[in-house]
Amino acid sequence: MSRIRLPLINPSQITPEEVWASRRTWLKQAGLGALALGAGGLPVSAALAGTGPYAGRRDPKYVVTDKLTSEKDVSSYNNFYEFGSGKQDPAKYAGKMQTQPWSVVVEGEVAKPRTFDIDDLLKLAPLEERVYRMRCVEAWSMVIPWEGYSLSTLLKQVEPTSKAKYVEFVTAVQPKNMPGFYEHIIDWPYVEGLRIDEAMHPLTFLVFGVYGKKLPNPNGAPVKVSVPWKYGFKSGKSLVKIRLVEQRPLTSWVKIAPTEYGFFANVNPNVPHPRWSQATERRIGDGFFAPRVKTLMFNGYGDQVASMYSGMDLRRNF
Numbered sequence: 001m002s003r004i005r006l007p008l009i010n011p012s013q014i015t016p017e018e019v020w021a022s023r024r025t026w027l028k029q030a031g032l033g034a035l036a037l038g039a040g041g042l043p044v045s046a047a048l049a050g051t052g053p054y055a056g057r058r059d060p061k062y063v064v065t066d067k068l069t070s071e072k073d074v075s076s077y078n079n080f081y082e083f084g085s086g087k088q089d090p091a092k093y094a095g096k097m098q099t100q101p102w103s104v105v106v107e108g109e110v111a112k113p114r115t116f117d118i119d120d121l122l123k124l125a126p127l128e129e130r131v132y133r134m135r136c137v138e139a140w141s142m143v144i145p146w147e148g149y150s151l152s153t154l155l156k157q158v159e160p161t162s163k164a165k166y167v168e169f170v171t172a173v174q175p176k177n178m179p180g181f182y183e184h185i186i187d188w189p190y191v192e193g194l195r196i197d198e199a200m201h202p203l204t205f206l207v208f209g210v211y212g213k214k215l216p217n218p219n220g221a222p223v224k225v226s227v228p229w230k231y232g233f234k235s236g237k238s239l240v241k242i243r244l245v246e247q248r249p250l251t252s253w254v255k256i257a258p259t260e261y262g263f264f265a266n267v268n269p270n271v272p273h274p275r276w277s278q279a280t281e282r283r284i285g286d287g288f289f290a291p292r293v294k295t296l297m298f299n300g301y302g303d304q305v306a307s308m309y310s311g312m313d314l315r316r317n318f
């Protein structure tokens, strides 16, 4: 009889309590799964990238096998313009962002609008770990183990009406804590959006952690969205409001440069940005002289998402 090895966690290190509770639930499920496999079941820890309090169970369907970007690079090479336009600015300055208390308003074309505080959100479903490719429109990329659950889990709670055609994501503004606020690169708040079918797609992930731990501020603590088949700018950080709306929202990058950044922003190696190619990408951490990686259509998620765009001209709807 093989022993199931449990990750070594000191419960006193764990906050909030709900994360621990949801983790216990899935450890039980994982244990049952291993028993069903018989004596040869994989140790539970093999299913995890990290053993921190936010580490969720993996479903191979949502785990790419590319080499992971290091934990250090994930949280020290970032775009988060609220803290400045330099890649190191978020790591330098985002520590000042206040992430507690935190609540997210979910409103608009819904039967049951509601304000969720961060603990409500963490209690909604057990966290899962997904390893996603993240492709910035600037032609660099990372491979990141996020911890969260599908955005659809949250949206179903508020019961979208038939008028809900789009979802708008509004992110935090804390002028005193955000040195980039005064740089006016963006007409704050940073706003992004998805069509309702994209928002309800199981791949669209509400993220609370990375590498088994609480999301670091430079990555958009305490909660962000991750839409892996789209350029990174679609994935809003530090969400404060999610609005279900009838009309397509005017999103920040479309407002800044509509000829360069489209609403859909699906990763597409065949449609260059007007100022550079999108055919290849630089994997952060590979070193500057490493060969570039070929960019995949829909960032490699075409099997799961291409049908949402059938019949659409992806050159026009970039």
Ligand SMILES: Nc1nc2c(c(=O)[nH]1)N[C@H]1C(S)=C(S)[C@@H](COP(=O)(O)O)O[C@H]1N2
Pocket: 074, 077, 078, 079, 080, 081, 082, 134, 135, 136, 137, 142, 171, 172, 190, 218, 219, 220, 231, 232, 233, 234, 235, 236, 237, 238
């Ligand atoms: N609020 C907010 N969200 C944001 C951004 C931003 O500047 N502000 N930058 C976007 C861009 S351009 C990218 S590439 C990703 C980067 O996410 P990461 O730093 O977690 O890898 O966040 C996106 N979300």
Ligand SMILES: [Mo]
Pocket: 079, 135, 136, 137, 138, 231, 232, 233
């Ligand atoms: Mo980006």
